[in-house]
Each structure stands twice: as C-alpha cells, then as structure tokens.
Amino acid sequence: MKQIASACLLYVALSVAANAQDCPVAPDHSADVSAIIAQIQDAENEQAARVLSNQLWEFWTDAPDESAQAVLDRGMTRRNAWDLLGAIEDFDRLIAYCPSYAEGYNQRAFAHYLRQDFQSALPDLDRAIELSPNHVAAISGRALTLLGLQRIDEAREALSQALELNPWLSERHLMAPGGPLALPGEDI
Incomplete structure (x- = not known):
C-alpha cells in the first residue's frame, strides 16, 4: 500500500512539474508597478492614491497566459460570491500550473483569510511577496493576517x-493611537 501511495505522489509531483513547465513566465510589470507606487507616494489625497492603487491590480492580475487568466478570473469570481472553497480549488490549480506567478498565492491567501484560516494564508502571502516584493496588497494582507494571529509586533x-510603499492605505488607521497596531504608549 505504501508503494502505491508513493507512486501516486510521484505521479502527482511529476504532473505538477510538467504543467509548471508549460506555464510561460508572467509579464514583468515591475517598472510599471514601481512608477505607480512613486505616484501614489506623491499623491495629494487618498482619493487620488486610490485611483492609482486600482491601476496596480491591472498589473498584478495580468496572468502569464489565457489559461492561467481564465483560472484566476474564475477563482476571483468564486471568491467574490463567497464560494471560498471553490476559489481555493481554482487558486490551487493556478499555483500548480504557474508556481512563479505571485497573484495565485495572493488570491489563495485572501480566500483563506476570508475563511479566517490565517495559518494557511500566511505562507501564501510570504510566497507572493517573495515573488513580487512591492506587492502592497500582499504586504498589507500579511499585516492583517498576522493581526488575526495576534502577532502584533x-x-x-x-x-x-506596506505604508512605506503606499501611505494612503485604508489600513493605516490600525496604527493610529487607539488602533490595534498603535505603538505601545500611543493608546488613547
């Protein structure tokens, strides 16, 4: 029985590796993302920064090919409809197919976060940030996930x-005096 299980695991691992080789490299939008982040940092108000922030999603959700895009879009639609387990299945497929595409991990983390499964969200956020170091949404999502785990510091x-990249994030209120992430001694 162990030999059969081992053979099945090997087959799955080889299938995932073969599929990952079929996934093209995701478009490199790092220069565009950096330029928008610089504009956000110079924004005069939150509304202007929000318009710019929305542009970041156009780059982050630009999947490596049509197949990956279809799976990403379906997973995001399922997540928005609160079919979180279905969304996670789609993001699992996307990650198996394109393991170097940061948004697959970020979206799966978000679905886990919505399920309040913070332990499962955290490694996906770490991987998304490793693949896309200026992914402001993944970094702020990591902060919220760590807050959910009561890892305050x-x-x-x-x-x-995240606020160094985008000082206008709505999550900034969490660090204000009286907020759950306020510095010690800055509470109300």
Whole structure:
C-alpha cells in the first residue's frame, strides 16, 4: 500500500512539474508597478492614491497566459460570491500550473483569510511577496493576517512596510493611537 501511495505522489509531483513547465513566465510589470507606487507616494489625497492603487491590480492580475487568466478570473469570481472553497480549488490549480506567478498565492491567501484560516494564508502571502516584493496588497494582507494571529509586533512591522510603499492605505488607521497596531504608549 505504501508503494502505491508513493507512486501516486510521484505521479502527482511529476504532473505538477510538467504543467509548471508549460506555464510561460508572467509579464514583468515591475517598472510599471514601481512608477505607480512613486505616484501614489506623491499623491495629494487618498482619493487620488486610490485611483492609482486600482491601476496596480491591472498589473498584478495580468496572468502569464489565457489559461492561467481564465483560472484566476474564475477563482476571483468564486471568491467574490463567497464560494471560498471553490476559489481555493481554482487558486490551487493556478499555483500548480504557474508556481512563479505571485497573484495565485495572493488570491489563495485572501480566500483563506476570508475563511479566517490565517495559518494557511500566511505562507501564501510570504510566497507572493517573495515573488513580487512591492506587492502592497500582499504586504498589507500579511499585516492583517498576522493581526488575526495576534502577532502584533510582526503585524505592525508588515503594515509599516506596506505604508512605506503606499501611505494612503485604508489600513493605516490600525496604527493610529487607539488602533490595534498603535505603538505601545500611543493608546488613547
């Protein structure tokens, strides 16, 4: 029985590796993302920054090919309809097909976060950030996930990193006096 299980695991691993080789490299939007982040940092108000922030999603959700795009779009639609388990299945497929595409991990983390499965969300966020270091949404999502895990100091550090990239994030209120991530001694 162990030999059969081992053979099945090997087959699955080889299938995933073969599929991953079929996935093209995701478009490199790093220069565009950096330019928009610079504009956000110079924005005069939150509304202007929000318009710019929405442009970031156009780059982050630009999947490597049509197949990956279809799976990403379906997963996001399922997530928006609160079919979180179905969304996770789609994001699992996307990650198996395109393991170097950051948004697959970020979206799966978001579905886990919505399920309040913070333990499952955190490794996906870490991987998304590793693949896309200026992914402000993944970094702020990591802060919220760490807050959900009651890892306050780490959450504060992650949110500070996100706010360096986008000082207009709505999550900034979490660090205001009286907020759950306010510095000690800055409470009301």
